[in-house]
Structure formats: structure tokens, C-alpha cells
Amino acid sequence: MSDNPILRVRDVRKTYGGVEVLKGVSFDLERGQSKIVIGPSGTGKSTLLRCINLLSPPDSGSVILDGVTVEERGINQIRAQIGFVFQEFNLFTHLRVLDNVRLAQRNVLGRSKREATKRALEELERVGLSDKLEAYPAELSGGQKQRASIARALAMDPKLILFDEPTSALDPELTGEVVQVMKDLANAGMTMLVVSHEMGFAKAAADEVIFMEGGVIVEQGPPSTLFTCPEHARTSQFLRMITHEHEEG
Amino acid sequence: MVFDTLVAEFPFLLRGLWIGVQLLAALLALGFVLGLTLAVMSVYGHWTLRLFTVVFERIFRGIPEIVLLLLFFYGIGELLPLSPFLAAVLALGLRSTAYQAQIFRGSIQSVAGGEVMAARALGMSRLGAIWHIVLPQALRRSIGPWTNEYSAELKATSLAYVIGVVELTRQASYIVSNLQGNTLTVFAVVAAMYFVVNRLGNAGLYALERKLAVPGFEGRGASS
Numbered sequence: 210m211s212d213n214p215i216l217r218v219r220d221v222r223k224t225y226g227g228v229e230v231l232k233g234v235s236f237d238l239e240r241g242q243s244k245i246v247i248g249p250s251g252t253g254k255s256t257l258l259r260c261i262n263l264l265s266p267p268d269s270g271s272v273i274l275d276g277v278t279v280e281e282r283g284i285n286q287i288r289a290q291i292g293f294v295f296q297e298f299n300l301f302t303h304l305r306v307l308d309n310v311r312l313a314q315r316n317v318l319g320r321s322k323r324e325a326t327k328r329a330l331e332e333l334e335r336v337g338l339s340d341k342l343e344a345y346p347a348e349l350s351g352g353q354k355q356r357a358s359i360a361r362a363l364a365m366d367p368k369l370i371l372f373d374e375p376t377s378a379l380d381p382e383l384t385g386e387v388v389q390v391m392k393d394l395a396n397a398g399m400t401m402l403v404v405s406h407e408m409g410f411a412k413a414a415a416d417e418v419i420f421m422e423g424g425v426i427v428e429q430g431p432p433s434t435l436f437t438c439p440e441h442a443r444t445s446q447f448l449r450m451i452t453h454e455h456e457e458g
Numbered sequence: 459m460v461f462d463t464l465v466a467e468f469p470f471l472l473r474g475l476w477i478g479v480q481l482l483a484a485l486l487a488l489g490f491v492l493g494l495t496l497a498v499m500s501v502y503g504h505w506t507l508r509l510f511t512v513v514f515e516r517i518f519r520g521i522p523e524i525v526l527l528l529l530f531f532y533g534i535g536e537l538l539p540l541s542p543f544l545a546a547v548l549a550l551g552l553r554s555t556a557y558q559a560q561i562f563r564g565s566i567q568s569v570a571g572g573e574v575m576a577a578r579a580l581g582m583s584r585l586g587a588i589w590h591i592v593l594p595q596a597l598r599r600s601i602g603p604w605t606n607e608y609s610a611e612l613k614a615t616s617l618a619y620v621i622g623v624v625e626l627t628r629q630a631s632y633i634v635s636n637l638q639g640n641t642l643t644v645f646a647v648v649a650a651m652y653f654v655v656n657r658l659g660n661a662g663l664y665a666l667e668r669k670l671a672v673p674g675f676e677g678r679g680a681s682s
Contacts, residue, residue: 289581299576313580347674
């Protein structure tokens with residue numbers, strides 16, 4: 210663990226309607242590292258991601274991005290440095306793919322149209338959507354939508370990207386193309402924090418796996434260790450359950 | 459002959475119609491700007507702003523338009539002399555504001571919240587997200603319901619005749635009193651004129667709706 214992680218999360222707590230969803234979560238994310246967060250549903254994984262960029266501000270604890278505390282003051286400039294990929298894609302319905310990727314570059318980063326277009330074209334090529342620039346989101350498949358939303362995040366040149374169950378809304382035959390894009394990103398050195406049960410990604414591209422349950426981190430470690438000989442009985446139980454699901458599915 | 463007189467008087471009817479259309483344009487424009495503002499306030503505003511929008515809507519949707527016209531012309535006109543036309547624009551325009559605010563509020567609330575969240579996650583401000591994401595979609599969806607408002611307000615302009623705006627209906631009543639009868643014929647012509655303007659306006663709005671439709675989405679007639 211270095212002294213200068215890109216993201217430092219310390220004792221983050223969050224209560225929703227009287228239920229403590231996050232009960233003190235702490236971890237670091239190093240530059241270029243990709244971590245995957247797994248755990249049963251309702252365990253606070255998505256809430257954790259939303260606490261990092263204050264889409265859902267934590268009740269207590271701290272989040273430090275590249276040495277700067279994430280707080281309401283100046284939040285827009287901080288969010289611009291944190292990519293966020295949603296389960297439901299959340300592309301802008303009324304804008305073509307190219308404009309989806311250009312809008313925040315121009316509106317938030319103040320880039321010129323030419324510069325924003327150049328970056329958008331680069332990232333859309335990277336995710337394999339160069340032939341869909343003029344399409345509207347409703348004309349894309351689920352996998353294409355998610356790849357467009359990844360390009361939208363990448364074009365902002367973020368310091369890291371948070372992925373909130375990026376393949377959960379996709380048909381099984383479409384998850385592969387999104388997972389491939391994510392693997393390529395991880396291999397290219399993008400810093401990523403991924404909430405997902407995509408074992409393919411976890412095994413091939415994650416540097417570390419975080420297992421969460423009941424609002425706390427139960428254990429974390431490299432996939433080779435955590436998947437083969439987890440320390441906690443609860444972790445192995447959960448892993449058995451999801452590998453089972455995947456085999457049956 | 460009544461028809462000779464009608465032909466001779468037709469320019470007056472046209473002039474009346476022109477006044478009516480100007481009144482319509484002015485009151486709809488006022489209602490659009492203020493109604494959209496109220497709608498944004500009622501969805502995104504502080505509770506004091508939301509309370510204001512509710513009170514405003516209750517008042518202006520709860521009073522008959524003819525009473526509003528009289529209140530504005532004779533009431534406010536006491537303190538601050540208003541021309542009949544201006545009084546009609548204010549009375550009908552503020553009432554239209556209340557109705558249009560409801561149209562826009564509904565369509566604003568129909569825009570997927572996830573898209574606003576995505577915009578905020580990219581670093582866009584709240585206002586930026588409303589301006590670039592919510593309003594372009596909400597306004598497209600408002601065109602259909604807005605045709606109702608257009609039709610209703612076109613007909614409401616005829617009420618301005620009670621405070622002395624010389625619009626189409628008032629021109630017609632002048633002609634009727636000159637002709638001493640033939641009321642039916644004159645008002646049939648007037649009815650046809652309102653009908654044509656209503657149809658033209660609605661045809662234009664439907665064309666706009668089709669032109670702005672986002673491809674891939676089911677629009678009017680897409681499923682038939």
C-alpha cells in the first residue's frame with residue numbers, strides 16, 4: 210500500500226430510513242489498480258459507490274481523491290474527475306451517441322467543440338462504436354448503450370471510474386462485449402472500482418477483490434487468494450452460491 | 459343583401475381576428491415563460507418556492523377567465539391604467555401560466571431521474587442538468603398536451619370583448635348591430651374563422667411534434 214493512493218475511503222457510514230447501510234467502510238485504491246466489490250444484494254455496494262462522488266453523501270467518514278477531500282464545495286469539479294458507469298446506462302435519450310459523449314466535456318470541462326469531438330471519437334473507437342456516432346440511445350442494443358456510457362465517462366479523462374453493476378441490466382449474450390471493454394481498460398492501466406458479480410472480469414482483470422456483507426468489508430485480497438482459499442466461511446459460502454448461479458445460468 | 463354587407467365588412471372581421479391572434483400569441487408567450495419557470499420551481503425549488511407555485515396555480519385555475527378579465531381591467535386598472543389589450547394579456551396570460559405550469563411539471567417529472575443523476579455524476583450543475591437534459595426532453599413531451607392549451611386560449615381570446623378589446627367577436631357584434639339581424643350568418647362566419655385558426659395552429663404543433671421526435675421512440679401513430 211502506497212502513501213499516496215488515488216482514492217482513500219475512511220470509515221464511511223450511511224443510514225437510509227433508519228437502516229445503517231454502510232457501517233464504516235475503509236479501503237484504498239492505488240493508481241492503475243482495479244478492484245472489484247462483490248457481496249449479496251442489499252449490502253451497500255452501490256451505496257458505497259454513490260458515497261464516493263457524493264451522489265449520496267455519507268453521514269460520516271471521509272473520501273479523499275488524489276489528496277483532496279471530496280466535499281460539497283466544488284463537488285462538480287471533483288465529480289468530473291470520477292467516471293461513473295450506471296447499471297441502467299442513463300444515456301441522454303434525446304442526444305445522439307456523439308453528443309452524449311461531447312456534452313459534459315463542453316459544459317463541465319469547457320472544451321471547444323473540436324476538442325470534445327476529437328476526444329469523443331477516440332473513446333467511441335476504443336469501445337467499438339465508431340459506426341454509431343449518429344444513433345440515438347433508443348436505437349442501440351443494451352451492450353452498445355453500456356459501451357457508449359463507458360466512452361462518455363472516459364472522454365472526461367477521469368482519474369478513476371466507478372462501475373455500478375455494469376452488466377446486470379444486460380442479456381447474458383451481451384455482457385461479454387462490455388466485460389471485454391472493461392478488461393481492456395484495466396489492462397491499459399485505468400483505475401477502476403467495479404461493483405459486479407462478473408467472475409470473468411474479476412479473475413482476468415481485477416487486482417483485488419473486496420467482499421462486502423451487511424455494510425462492512427468482510428475481507429479483501431487478490432482474486433487468486435480470495436477465490437481459492439478465502440479466510441471467512443461467509444465468503445466461501447457466497448462464492449459457492451454465485452459460481453453455482455453462473456454455471457446454471 | 460347580407461352577403462354584400464358581409465363582404466364589405468370582412469376586412470373588419472380580419473382586423474378583429476388579427477387582434478385576437480396577437481392577444482393569443484402574447485398570452486401564450488407569457489404563459490410559456492412563466493409557466494415553465496413555475497414548473498421548474500415546483501419540481502426543483504426550495505419549499506417556499508413550491509408553496510408559491512401552489513398558491514399561484516390555485517388562484518389562477520380557480521377563477522373564471524371572464525372574472526379575471528374584469529378584475530384586471532377594472533381592479534388593477536383603478537391603480538394603474540391598463541389598456542384593454544394589456545389587461546387581457548395579463549389576465550389570460552397569468553391564467554395560462556397556471557395551466558401551462560401543470561403541463562410542464564408533468565413532462566419534467568416524466569424525464570428519467572437516472573439521466574439527471576448521470577449528468578450530475580459527470581460534474582454538471584443542477585441547472586446545467588435541467589437545461590441540457592430535462593428541458594429538451596420535457597418540452598418535446600409537452601407539445602401534445604400543449605395543443606389543448608392553444609385551442610382553449612384561442613377561444614378564450616373571444617372573452618376579451620367584455621373589457622372592450624376589439625377582437626373578432628366584438629367586430630362581429632358591431633356588424634350584427636349594423637345589419638339589424640342576420641346574427642346566425644355573421645356568427646357562422648366568425649365560427650369558421652376561429653375553427654380555421656385552431657386547425658392551422660394544431661396542424662403546425664403536430665408537425666413540430668413529429669419533427670422533434672427522437673428516433674427509436676414510439677411517437678404519435680408509430681404503433682398503428
